Amino acid sequence: MAEIRASFFIECEELLEALQDGLQAIDDGVADADAETVNMVFRSVHSIKGGAGAFGLDTLVAFAHKFETALDEVRAGRLKPDARVLKLFFHGSDILGDLVRECRDGLEHADETYAPLLAELERLVPPTETDAGAQAEIDFQPAPLSLDLGFGTADLGAQDDEGAGFGPDDFAPAVDGGDVDGPVARGAETAPDDDAVTAAPVYRVRFKPQSVLYAHGSEPLFLFRALRDLGPTEVRCREDDLPGLDTLDCEHSHIGWDLTLHSAEPEKVIRDVFDFVEGLCALEIEAPDAGAVDLIAGPIAGPIADLGLIDLADLASLSDGSDPPDLADISAAPETSAALLAGPSGDAETAPAPARSLTPDSGPAAKPEPASAAVTSPPDTPAKPVRTAPATPRATVRVDLERIDRLVNLVGEIVINQAMLAQSVKAEGLPPNSPVRTGLEEFLQLTRDIQESVMMIRAQPVKSLFQRMSRIVREASADIGKEVRLKIEGEQTEVDKTVIERLADPLTHMIRNAVDHGLETADAREAAGKPRQGNVTLTAMHRSGRTVIEVGDDGAGIDRTKVLNKAIVNGLVPPDTQLTDAEIDSLLFAPGLSTATAVSNLSGRGVGMDVVRSAIQALGGRISITSERGHGSTFSISLPLTLAVLDGMVVQVAGETLVVPLSTILETLALTDGDIRALGPDTHVVNIRDQFVPFFDLGAELGYRDPLASYSAGVVLLIGQEDGPAAAVAVDVIEDQRQVVIKGLQDSYGRVPGIAAATILGDGQIALILDPIDLVSMASGQTRHRGSPAPMSIQPDQAKGVQA
Amino acid sequence: MTYASKPADKAKDGSLRELLSFRVGGQDYCLDIMSVREIRGGTRATPLPHAPRFMRGVINLRGTVLPIMDLATRLDLDTEIERDRSVTIVVADNERTVGLMVDAVSDILAVPEGDLQPPPDMKADNERSFISALMIVENRMIRVLDLNAVLPPPNEDAA
Numbered sequence: 001m002a003e004i005r006a007s008f009f010i011e012c013e014e015l016l017e018a019l020q021d022g023l024q025a026i027d028d029g030v031a032d033a034d035a036e037t038v039n040m041v042f043r044s045v046h047s048i049k050g051g052a053g054a055f056g057l058d059t060l061v062a063f064a065h066k067f068e069t070a071l072d073e074v075r076a077g078r079l080k081p082d083a084r085v086l087k088l089f090f091h092g093s094d095i096l097g098d099l100v101r102e103c104r105d106g107l108e109h110a111d112e113t114y115a116p117l118l119a120e121l122e123r124l125v126p127p128t129e130t131d132a133g134a135q136a137e138i139d140f141q142p143a144p145l146s147l148d149l150g151f152g153t154a155d156l157g158a159q160d161d162e163g164a165g166f167g168p169d170d171f172a173p174a175v176d177g178g179d180v181d182g183p184v185a186r187g188a189e190t191a192p193d194d195d196a197v198t199a200a201p202v203y204r205v206r207f208k209p210q211s212v213l214y215a216h217g218s219e220p221l222f223l224f225r226a227l228r229d230l231g232p233t234e235v236r237c238r239e240d241d242l243p244g245l246d247t248l249d250c251e252h253s254h255i256g257w258d259l260t261l262h263s264a265e266p267e268k269v270i271r272d273v274f275d276f277v278e279g280l281c282a283l284e285i286e287a288p289d290a291g292a293v294d295l296i297a298g299p300i301a302g303p304i305a306d307l308g309l310i311d312l313a314d315l316a317s318l319s320d321g322s323d324p325p326d327l328a329d330i331s332a333a334p335e336t337s338a339a340l341l342a343g344p345s346g347d348a349e350t351a352p353a354p355a356r357s358l359t360p361d362s363g364p365a366a367k368p369e370p371a372s373a374a375v376t377s378p379p380d381t382p383a384k385p386v387r388t389a390p391a392t393p394r395a396t397v398r399v400d401l402e403r404i405d406r407l408v409n410l411v412g413e414i415v416i417n418q419a420m421l422a423q424s425v426k427a428e429g430l431p432p433n434s435p436v437r438t439g440l441e442e443f444l445q446l447t448r449d450i451q452e453s454v455m456m457i458r459a460q461p462v463k464s465l466f467q468r469m470s471r472i473v474r475e476a477s478a479d480i481g482k483e484v485r486l487k488i489e490g491e492q493t494e495v496d497k498t499v500i501e502r503l504a505d506p507l508t509h510m511i512r513n514a515v516d517h518g519l520e521t522a523d524a525r526e527a528a529g530k531p532r533q534g535n536v537t538l539t540a541m542h543r544s545g546r547t548v549i550e551v552g553d554d555g556a557g558i559d560r561t562k563v564l565n566k567a568i569v570n571g572l573v574p575p576d577t578q579l580t581d582a583e584i585d586s587l588l589f590a591p592g593l594s595t596a597t598a599v600s601n602l603s604g605r606g607v608g609m610d611v612v613r614s615a616i617q618a619l620g621g622r623i624s625i626t627s628e629r630g631h632g633s634t635f636s637i638s639l640p641l642t643l644a645v646l647d648g649m650v651v652q653v654a655g656e657t658l659v660v661p662l663s664t665i666l667e668t669l670a671l672t673d674g675d676i677r678a679l680g681p682d683t684h685v686v687n688i689r690d691q692f693v694p695f696f697d698l699g700a701e702l703g704y705r706d707p708l709a710s711y712s713a714g715v716v717l718l719i720g721q722e723d724g725p726a727a728a729v730a731v732d733v734i735e736d737q738r739q740v741v742i743k744g745l746q747d748s749y750g751r752v753p754g755i756a757a758a759t760i761l762g763d764g765q766i767a768l769i770l771d772p773i774d775l776v777s778m779a780s781g782q783t784r785h786r787g788s789p790a791p792m793s794i795q796p797d798q799a800k801g802v803q804a
Numbered sequence: 805m806t807y808a809s810k811p812a813d814k815a816k817d818g819s820l821r822e823l824l825s826f827r828v829g830g831q832d833y834c835l836d837i838m839s840v841r842e843i844r845g846g847t848r849a850t851p852l853p854h855a856p857r858f859m860r861g862v863i864n865l866r867g868t869v870l871p872i873m874d875l876a877t878r879l880d881l882d883t884e885i886e887r888d889r890s891v892t893i894v895v896a897d898n899e900r901t902v903g904l905m906v907d908a909v910s911d912i913l914a915v916p917e918g919d920l921q922p923p924p925d926m927k928a929d930n931e932r933s934f935i936s937a938l939m940i941v942e943n944r945m946i947r948v949l950d951l952n953a954v955l956p957p958p959n960e961d962a963a
Contacts, residue, residue: 416867702853702854748870752852760864766863768852
């Protein structure tokens with residue numbers, strides 16, 4: 001049970017994601033009245049509700065229900081999803097997500113947090129639905145169909161009216177297997193004049209389920225729906241076999257149906273609909289003939305309503321003659337039928353209508369509901385490709401991350417083994433074109449491919465992360481009363497899972513900053529000749545082997561005078577310093593600097609970008625700023641594709657092999673005698689282009705050897721970040737530059753100062769991966785008491801010739 | 805420090821304990837065989853900076869990073885055996901897996917619980933804290949190593 005529960009919550013996360021997606025799509029206007037999108041949104045909420053009901057999560061059910069009811073208004077075309085409504089929906093989806101998480105973690109719900117929203121949502125739903133429904137019925141015009149079938153008489157597919165007015169004299173309402181409380185009438189439109197239907201051949205289907213069909217969880221309603229998607233279908237109930245009430249065995253199937261289907265599809269397609277119930281029912285399909293069908297919905301004996309088969313019974317009288325038989329569109333229908341058949345019953349009322357083409361002028365009024373079949377669709381409208389993207393998710397498997405890690409480990413092991421094998425084959429002195437060496441070459445290629453594929457498994461699109469950010473934007477903008485629109489690009493960009501997890505906090509901070517500091521107030525924007533609504537863009541992309549994530553705004557840009565003044569006031573830089581724009585920008589990453597004049601709830605407390613930067617650096621990333629006064633700023637994070645592999649420079653010092661992350665090396669230099677100057681008794685600085693940089697001997701820092709008398713033959717690595725070199729580190733030899741597989745030390749041994757991790761070299765030996773920034777900061781504390789650099793090591797923006 | 809009175813408590817118990825005996829710094833020690841994962845020849849370990857003296861470094865154990873501890877140094881014993889010819893016993897204690905460098909592995913002993921005696925209470929002897937029990941096998945005193953005490957707690961070394 002716990003397992004099912006857990007998987008329900010995982011599903012919920014996916015559904016919430018789909019919900020967000022859908023709302024975003026509607027908001028973006030790409031899917032203004034796209035039936036499928038609205039349906040998807042509805043379905044997501046509905047499925048959450050269904051699952052929550054199964055687990056007795058009443059709060060969740062109650063909220064989801066209200067939310068769903070409001071969404072249904074949109075789905076039915078009675079409510080236009082304008083900005084105000086969407087805002088409510090977004091808020092609703094946030095709260096729904098909160099509730100799901102609270103339920104998952106067994107936390108208490110704070111009713112008051114969502115009570116106001118519920119009230120708002122309720123207000124969206126018109127109170128007089130029943131009247132509206134009645135009105136709709138009257139307004140409903142039979143579709144004039146020239147086919148001599150007369151099924152216009154029962155032209156009532158548009159009603160979605162659960163259990164109400166069920167009876168022979170009533171207009172037989174189509175029940176949607178649903179649980180929307182109260183009758184929800186569709187604002188039905190009349191079917192268009194459409195004679196095309198005459199061309200469609202007529203199939204007659206006799207269908208009688210055996211009891212076992214129900215036992216298997218099949219549901220005739222779905223079959224009929226699927227048929228209806230193939231073309232106009234009349235359904236007639238056969239209750240001949242129905243025993244009297246006294247002898248009725250409710251456990252048995254008694255009723256059958258006669259269906260008349262107008263469809264251009266071949267018989268096979270129709271048979272396919274019944275694929276899943278084959279052998280579980282009596283089925284006859286009569287190939288097309290022109291025979292007329294009488295369409296009078298059979299009166300159904302009262303008891304059936306008590307059988308719990310009410311949906312079926314209702315459906316028996318469903319006739320859907322008004323469905324515009326826009327046959328050109330029907331190609332997508334078979335898949336839908338299959339999907340419907342396979343679909344969980346929770347989706348009962350959300351059967352998508354992919355086979356409809358919506359004309360532009362049908363606008364938001366066009367209804368997604370298949371049951372309300374009267375979607376205007378002039379015959380001259382060309383078949384529009386159905387938006388199938390959201391409907392056909394790629395098959396995925398959920399795998400424990402630990403298993404993948406094990407696989408990654410093993411693959412790393414293969415790579416190492418293979419290198420060792422190659423070495424020994426070489427040592428054997430086999431000729432280069434010998435079969436063994438050719439085979440080994442192929443092996444090498446394969447292992448590389450495997451390694452790459454395995455790394456791909458860990459990668460995930462940043463979408464989930466970005467969706468969380470859109471919530472941050474909504475909340476932040478609501479808090480400070482700015483109108484902000486978040487534009488997301490490249491959300492399919494894949495990043496290592498662990499990177500995604502650890503990006504959430506810094507990114508949240510950056511987004512808040514953009515909303516709070518970056519964007520001006522609406523009035524200020526107007527005064528500057530910009531639209532009142534501010535834009536924040538969140539972009540992800542792959543660029544030259546790294547992942548780049550950018551947070552941009554179209555605000556005022558960085559006020560450099562202000563930043564500089566603040567930095568001077570806070571004592572970060574001496575008062576008379578001359579700094580370039582880039583240097584001033586990088587001051588934003590200094591601890592204790594915030595330019596917002598007022599401390600708001602969101603930011604301005606001075607714990608800010610410095611924390612962000614260290615978080616990004618911990619991920620092996622870099623962060624930089626570009627800003628144009630009056631036009632906005634962009635913060636750009638560049639991250640390694642994965643945390644499992646690292647680009648490193650392999651160096652030797654004191655006989656030990658070490659790996660230095662390439663991202664921290666600005667430059668490599670060969671030393672000459674004059675470069676090193678003593679500074680105090682034990683410390684030295686290196687003169688690099690007239691700039692003094694602290695100097696360390698890596699071997700001595702790591703305790704591998706005593707400091708050397710002369711480093712003149714050595715090589716130094718200039719370690720640092722964007723803001724300039726932090727130290728020059730002496731090593732003996734630079735051996736190689738390569739990708740290494742990161743092996744954590746943390747678990748097996750514990751943290752080692754100055755060491756980030758370990759890796760295994762081709763010879764099977766372990767090499768330590770340096771954490772140069774940590775090493776330098778540590779060394780600064782230990783060996784140089786006075787010589788520690790200024791709080792911000794601001795260096796002239798020299799050409800950083802990274803020899804990479 | 806736990807004095808591991810377990811063996812004494814179970815003195816009446818006749819069940820056998822299997823122990824792996826080895827020599828380190830000229831003394832005989834043994835370990836419960838259940839905590840031993842494997843025995844390897846000596847491999848050159850990559851030294852860790854800022855590590856305690858008894859941490860020899862890390863080696864590659866089929867793709868995982870295995871810390872290696874020089875048991876003689878840990879126990880403050882002198883050893884004449886050249887380190888290159890030493891043997892590594894890979895032990896696992898709950899989640900931690902560590903390699904112990906010893907001089908040589910001797911034997912596997914099956915000892916009745918009753919034969920294990922608690923170490924005498926000698927406060928002056930620091931070494932005792934690493935020993936959970938003593939026993940006599942063929943006139944040699946064999947010390948049962950208290951693995952918990954020998955392995956440094958996680959992150960102890962992280963300065």
